[in-house]
Amino acid sequence: MNTSDIVLDIYRLTVRFGGLVALDQVSFQVGARRIHSVIGPNGAGKSTVLNAIFGLSRASEGSIRLFGNDILGLRSDRIAALGAARTFQNTELFLEMSVLENVIVGAHRDAAYGLTGAALRTPQFQRHEKATREFAESILDDLGLGDERHTTAGNLPFGKKRLLELARALATRPKLILLDEPAAGLRALEIEQLNASLVRLRDERRLTILLIDHVMQVVMQISDVVTVLNFGRKISEGTPDVVSRDPEVRRAYLGSATAHAEAV
Amino acid sequence: MGSKRALLTAIAIVALGALPFVAEEYRLFQAQIIASTAIISLGLVVLTGIAGQISLAQAAFAAVGAYGSTLAAIRLGIAPWFGIPVLAILSAGIGYALGTVTLRVAGHYLALATLALTATVQVFLVHSDSITGGAAGLAVPPLALGGIVLSSARDQYFVVMPIAILIFIAVSNILHSRFGRTLTALRESEVATGTLGLNVLHYKSLAFAICAFLGTVGGGIQAFQTGYLDPNTFGIVESVLYLSVIVIGGFRSATGAVIGSAVFVLVPDLLGPFQTYKGVIFGVLLLLIVVTFPHGLSELSRRVFALVKQR
Numbered sequence: 001m002n003t004s005d006i007v008l009d010i011y012r013l014t015v016r017f018g019g020l021v022a023l024d025q026v027s028f029q030v031g032a033r034r035i036h037s038v039i040g041p042n043g044a045g046k047s048t049v050l051n052a053i054f055g056l057s058r059a060s061e062g063s064i065r066l067f068g069n070d071i072l073g074l075r076s077d078r079i080a081a082l083g084a085a086r087t088f089q090n091t092e093l094f095l096e097m098s099v100l101e102n103v104i105v106g107a108h109r110d111a112a113y114g115l116t117g118a119a120l121r122t123p124q125f126q127r128h129e130k131a132t133r134e135f136a137e138s139i140l141d142d143l144g145l146g147d148e149r150h151t152t153a154g155n156l157p158f159g160k161k162r163l164l165e166l167a168r169a170l171a172t173r174p175k176l177i178l179l180d181e182p183a184a185g186l187r188a189l190e191i192e193q194l195n196a197s198l199v200r201l202r203d204e205r206r207l208t209i210l211l212i213d214h215v216m217q218v219v220m221q222i223s224d225v226v227t228v229l230n231f232g233r234k235i236s237e238g239t240p241d242v243v244s245r246d247p248e249v250r251r252a253y254l255g256s257a258t259a260h261a262e263a264v
Numbered sequence: 265m266g267s268k269r270a271l272l273t274a275i276a277i278v279a280l281g282a283l284p285f286v287a288e289e290y291r292l293f294q295a296q297i298i299a300s301t302a303i304i305s306l307g308l309v310v311l312t313g314i315a316g317q318i319s320l321a322q323a324a325f326a327a328v329g330a331y332g333s334t335l336a337a338i339r340l341g342i343a344p345w346f347g348i349p350v351l352a353i354l355s356a357g358i359g360y361a362l363g364t365v366t367l368r369v370a371g372h373y374l375a376l377a378t379l380a381l382t383a384t385v386q387v388f389l390v391h392s393d394s395i396t397g398g399a400a401g402l403a404v405p406p407l408a409l410g411g412i413v414l415s416s417a418r419d420q421y422f423v424v425m426p427i428a429i430l431i432f433i434a435v436s437n438i439l440h441s442r443f444g445r446t447l448t449a450l451r452e453s454e455v456a457t458g459t460l461g462l463n464v465l466h467y468k469s470l471a472f473a474i475c476a477f478l479g480t481v482g483g484g485i486q487a488f489q490t491g492y493l494d495p496n497t498f499g500i501v502e503s504v505l506y507l508s509v510i511v512i513g514g515f516r517s518a519t520g521a522v523i524g525s526a527v528f529v530l531v532p533d534l535l536g537p538f539q540t541y542k543g544v545i546f547g548v549l550l551l552l553i554v555v556t557f558p559h560g561l562s563e564l565s566r567r568v569f570a571l572v573k574q575r
Binding site: 085 | 434449
């Protein structure tokens with residue numbers, strides 16, 4: 001992989017929780033405009049990878065580089081400023097706000113007006129508010145949430161909450177988006193829609209997507225690269241095809257015949 | 265501005281403009297006490313209601329405004345029109361610094377830390393006799409504007425009320441901007457707010473700064489209405505009282521601060537005839553309000569608006 005094409009470079013990352021080694025010297029690189037999946041059985045350390053990137057879990061060794069910048073220990077808003085956004089496994093929405101407001105907050109990183117501008121409702125304030133609103137509405141329309149814009153976020157069904165989190169993350173205008181189990185709890189049809197959306201984000205918005213999941217329908221259908229973790233170690237990496245035929249992966253992860261059938 | 269908010273503001277301005285022509289001197293005095301209490305409490309709407317951070321330091325910031333502007337007027341001859349804004353900006357700086365402390369303390373511990381600040385300020389007010397007049401208190405000189413002394417509540421009304429209205433419009437506007445939305449966001453999920461590229465600590469500190477600013481402005485204005493400063497009225501009890509004001513009035517909107525202040529100023533006055541039982545009746549009444557309107561009395565206006573819309 002050409003160095004300029006590397007969006008995220010994780011090198012010998014080790015995370016310990018007390019005596020437990022959650023990640024043990026894991027290295028992998030995420031290339032630009034790829035859909036890169038990290039899979040593994042429960043407890044393999046998948047979510048720890050995401051949490052370490054956004055500073056929620058402290059790494060004890062190794063490095064994480066985002067567009068060449070060392071981001072280990074950086075505050076999450078600084079990491080976002082470098083062009084990364086994320087969603088959460090159990091969603092972390094602003095439940096008392098409307099759907100539209102959730103997305104608008106995602107666009108507030110630009111801080112285009114100050115306190116006085118807001119207090120006096122200057123023309124610059126009004127212009128910016130209007131532009132932000134339209135931008136947020138266009139993202140919602142894009143993801144098929146346009147009709148729900150005035151719904152309180154807490155009242156959305158779970159599948160739509162997931163989509164709203166994606167919309168809010170997109171409002172930060174990221175170059176890399178990290179998705180923590182985006183398909184968990186979704187129905188088959190919703191998974192189809194999610195897959196289509198993710199492929200579109202990669203192709204049309206030229207986004208790089210790092211996703212963590214164990215729903216094979218997502219991972220195997222749309223991933224360009226798959227990294228497999230087991231007990232905190234990387235055991236395999238490659239295209240979905242290569243990974244699913246890797247005997248090590250079959251033994252550790254897709255051990256049973258049913259799991260293998262699900263994978264292909 | 266939203267149409268509902270614009271309508272409410274217009275009604276309030278007309279009503280407050282008409283008040284001096286129909287009300288007696290004492291009611292005009294009460295209206296101004298409501299206004300200054302509401303400005304102090306408005307700070308807590310921003311900090312506690314919107315940003316979700318508890319503070320028991322509001323009486324301390326009111327003391328900075330009250331004592332600071334009075335002493336500046338007496339000792340240095342600085343007019344409160346100049347003194348109060350300068351002190352408010354100073355308080356905002358202290359508030360911002362206090363906000364950065366929230367990096368280490370939150371919840372109950374934050375309540376305790378801010379409570380300690382109020383206690384410290386009050387001890388200083390009581391024991392530095394040579395500066396603050398000590399336990400005996402301090403007389404406040406009357407307000408003057410362009411050489412004319414505003415001796416009556418009626419005179420003051422025409423200056424104080426427009427200022428109060430402007431402050432309310434400005435803060436309400438801020439709550440309906442990216443600042444209000446960001447503060448709401450960090451109340452609901454600090455983790456998510458951070459990942460959206462918003463500096464959580466900065467915005468929390470900003471909420472503390474706005475809260476301290478308003479506490480100082482309100483305290484400064486109130487000093488010139490009451491005409492006398494008693495250090496006993498800048499303690500922990502008053503800090504709790506300002507929190508009660510927004511719980512009763514509604515802690516998610518600027519209107520809540522006004523409604524709550526009106527309840528706390530007017531109701532004890534109306535209960536005057538009950539003498540000894542006044543406190544008990546007021547207490548039970550507050551309890552009833554909390555039970556019936558868990559989100560504060562401003563809910564009442566929302567329900568009325570909802571009814572009107574249905575028609």
